Amino acid sequence: MANISLHDTSQATLAGAVAAFAAVGEVVATWRRRARERRELANLDHRTLRDLGISPTDVQFEADKPFWRG
Numbered sequence: 001m002a003n004i005s006l007h008d009t010s011q012a013t014l015a016g017a018v019a020a021f022a023a024v025g026e027v028v029a030t031w032r033r034r035a036r037e038r039r040e041l042a043n044l045d046h047r048t049l050r051d052l053g054i055s056p057t058d059v060q061f062e063a064d065k066p067f068w069r070g
Contacts (some may be wrong), residue, residue: 031067031068032067034067034070035067038062038063038065039063041062041063042059042060042063044059
């Protein structure tokens with residue numbers, strides 16, 4: 001007769017769920033960071049952009065990207 005332990009299976013399922021939740025949290029954190037960085041970039045003045053060697057066109061292109069696109 002087979003000895004089946006539901007306890008081990010439930011721990012594995014819980015560990016998988018926690019790992020999946022953590023992965024989703026990392027993705028959301030990345031999206032929030034991208035959105036914030038793009039807003040900050042869009043708010044830089046022309047002098048700062050020139051000092052950084054970034055054109056206003058490049059800034060507009062980056063700022064117009066959706067947060068989920070890298």
